[in-house]
Amino acid sequence: MATDPFTPEIAYTDKTRIACDGATEISPALGHPRVWLQIGAEGFVDCGYCDKRFILRGGVADSAPDERIDPGAGENSAGSLPSEPGA
Numbered sequence: 001m002a003t004d005p006f007t008p009e010i011a012y013t014d015k016t017r018i019a020c021d022g023a024t025e026i027s028p029a030l031g032h033p034r035v036w037l038q039i040g041a042e043g044f045v046d047c048g049y050c051d052k053r054f055i056l057r058g059g060v061a062d063s064a065p066d067e068r069i070d071p072g073a074g075e076n077s078a079g080s081l082p083s084e085p086g087a
Contacts, residue, residue, distance in 0.1 A: 008051035012062070013039075018054050020047040 022031025043059030
């Protein structure tokens with residue numbers, strides 16, 4: 001899936017207070033001054049320097065699939081249903 005070139009970077013976090021210095025895979029020297037951000041009732045906060053969006057996992061803005069779902073759930077296909085007792 002292609003990402004819109006104007007879409008800011010998105011990071012998911014479990015904490016409501018996070019720091020952003022603009023560094024990702026690049027050297028921190030190429031980022032911006034470290035700022036502390038607070039996620040409020042909206043469930044997300046955007047960095048004023050780099051526009052990176054931090055979304056609180058499980059918060060109101062979290063629309064990502066739940067990673068805690070059992071990956072094996074729903075694996076049975078119609079051909080592998082358990083047989084009924086006495087059949």
